[in-house]
Amino acid sequence: MMGLFERYLSLWVGLAIVLGIAAGSIVPSVFQFVASVEYAHVNLVIAVLIWVMIYPMMLQIDFSSIKQVGKNPKGLLLTLVVNWLIKPFTMAFLGWLFFKGIFADWVDPQTANEYIAGMILLGVAPCTAMVFVWSQLTKGDANYTLVQVSINDVIMIFAFAPIAGLLLGITDITVPWDTLILSVVLYVLVPLIAGVVSRHWFEKNTGLTQLTHTLNKIKPWSIIGLLGTVILLFGFQSEKILSEPEAIVLIAIPLLLQTYGIFVIAYWAAKYMKLPHNIAAPACMIGTSNFFELAVAVAISLFGFHSGAALATVVGVLVEVPVMLSLVWFVNKTRHWFSA
Template sequence: MGLFGKYLTLWVALSMGAGVFIGEMFPGFTDTMRSLEIGGGINLAIAVLMWFMIFPMMLKVDFASVKDAGKNPAGLLITLAVNWLVKPFSMALFGYLFVKVLFVPFIGEELANQYMAGLIILAAAPCTAMVFVWSSLTKGDPGYTLVQVSVNDLIMLFAFAPIVKFLVSGTSDLSVPYNVLFLSVTVFVAVPLISAVAAKGAVIKTKGKEWFENSFVPFFQPLSISALLATLVFIFAFQSENITSRLFHVLLLSIPILLQVYFNSGLIYWLMRRFRIRHNVASPGALIGASNFFELAVATAISLYGPESGAALATVVGVLVEVPVMLSVCSICVRSAGWYKAAGTG
C-alpha cells in the first residue's frame, strides 16, 4: 500500500479539491481540456489517464484462473448475482423513490431525469481497479478477488450497455445512444484489457514470468496511482461549476447512492455467511458489490449527456462518496470477522 494506501482518503480529497479549484480559477484551461474529444464524446485526457490507471490492474487478470472458481463457485455466483441481477435494479428503485418522487420538488423534472440516468450508469458498472486496494485492507483472498474481478470485467463487456439502455429508458424520458455507450465500454474496458493481455504474453515470453511479476507489474503501479489522482482532478475540474452551484443537489444525490451501497454490500456479505463462504472471500465480494467502476460511469455519462449534465454530476457524486464509504465497509468486514467464525466459516 505504501504512502498512498496509508493516506488514501487524504490524497483523493486533495485531488478532488484541486480539481474544483482549477475548474473555478482556470476556466479557459478547463474548457480547452474538456473540448479534446475522440469518438464524438469521449474526453481524450481522461481516456489516456484511465488507460494508465486500468492497464496495471488488467495485467493481473489471469483468464486461466477463472476456471479455478469452479472448485468453489458459491462465492463467485453470489457476487455476480447481486452485481448484475440486483444492484442496477436496486439503484433504479432507490433513485426513482428519492429523485423522481421525494426530491423532484427541489430539483425539477428535467434534472430528475438526468440524475436518474447518472445513478443507473453508476450502479451498472461494478468496481474493478480499486477492488484490489479494498480487498488488501480486509485481508481478502487475492486469487479469488482476481477471479471475481476478471469475470466481472468479461460480463461488463456484454451486459453494461444493454442494462443501462433498458433501465434508463424505463425510468426517465432520456434516450440512450447505444453506439456511444458501447464505444465507452470498448475504450475504457476492452482496449486496456486487450493491450494488457498482449503485453503480458510478450513480456513473459521474452523475460519470463518472474521478471513480469517482480519488475514489469510493479513499474506501472506508481503510474496507476498517479493516473487515478489526475483523473479525479480532471473529473472535478470539468464538474466544478456543477458541484459548486448545486451543493444541495450533491447532498440529495448522496442519499440513494449510500443506501444502495450499504444494501448491496450487506446483502452479499449476509449471503456469503448464509452459504458458509470463507471470510477472505466474502469480504472482497461485499466490497465489489458496494463499489463502482466510477471512471467508466463518469466517462459514459459525459459521452452520452455532456460534461455539464445532471447525469455526469450524479456519477461524480458517486466518486465523492466512494472512498469514505468503502473504507467504512472495509472496517465493518474486518470488525465482523468473528461473526463469520461463530458460524463455522474461516
C-alpha cells in the same frame, strides 16, 4: 497493506475537487478548450486519462485463473447475482426514489435525470481494481478474488451496455446506443485486451517478478489519471457547484444507502450459504464497490463534462473509500460468524 494512493484516496480526490473548482473559476477558457478536443462524442483528453487509470488494473488480472472457477462455485454465484441481477436495479430504484420523489422539489427534472443516469452507470460497473485491496485487508483468498474479478470483467464486456441501456431507458433517458457501445469498447475491451497481451508478453519473456516490478512502477500513473479526470470534471462543474453546493450532499445520500444496503444483502447471503470467510469477504466487497473509472468515462461520453451524470459518478469516487474502509472493519470484526 494499502499503499499511499489507496489509503488516502478520498483526501486526494477532495484536493483535486478543490483545485478543479478553483481552476474552473479562474481560467474557464482552458476547460473550454479541453472540452472541444473530442471525436465521435468521446473527449480525447479524458480517454487518455482513463486508459492511464485502467491499464494497470487490467495488467494485474490473470485471466488464466478462470479455469479455477469450479473450485468454489457458490462464492462466484453470489458475486454474479449481486453484481448483475441486484445491484444495477437497486441503484436505479434509489436514484428514481430520491430524485423523482424525495428530492424532487430541490432538483429540476433534467438534472434529476442526469443524477439518476450517473448512479445507474456506477451500479452497472462492479469493482475491478480496488477489490484486491479490500480482499487483502480482510484476509480474503487472493486467488479466488482474482477468479471473481476475471469473470466479472469478461461479463462486463457483454452485459454493461445492455443493462445500462435498459435502465437508462426505464428512467426516461434517451440512450445514444452508438456512444454507449463505443464507450464499452474503448474503456473495457481495449484496455482489457492490452492487459492480456502485455501480461502474456511479460510471462513469456521476463517472468512474474519483472511483471510485479513493472506494475509497481506504473501504478502511480493511475492516480494521475484519476485526479486529472476529477480536476477536469469539477473545473467544468465549478459554476454550478459554487451556486449549488448542496448537490454533492443530495447525490451522496442515495449512494451511501446503496453501498451499505448491497453489502447487507451480500453479507447475509454469504452467511446463509455458509461460505468460508476468506471467500465471503471479497465476494461481498466486489458487489459493494464500483468500477468508478469506467462509470466516469461513460458518463462523460454519454452526457458531457457539464452533466449531472458526470458529477454523480465523481461523487461516487469521493464517498467510496471511507465507506469501504468502514465495511472492511466490520467484516474483520465479524469473522467469527463464518467458518475459517
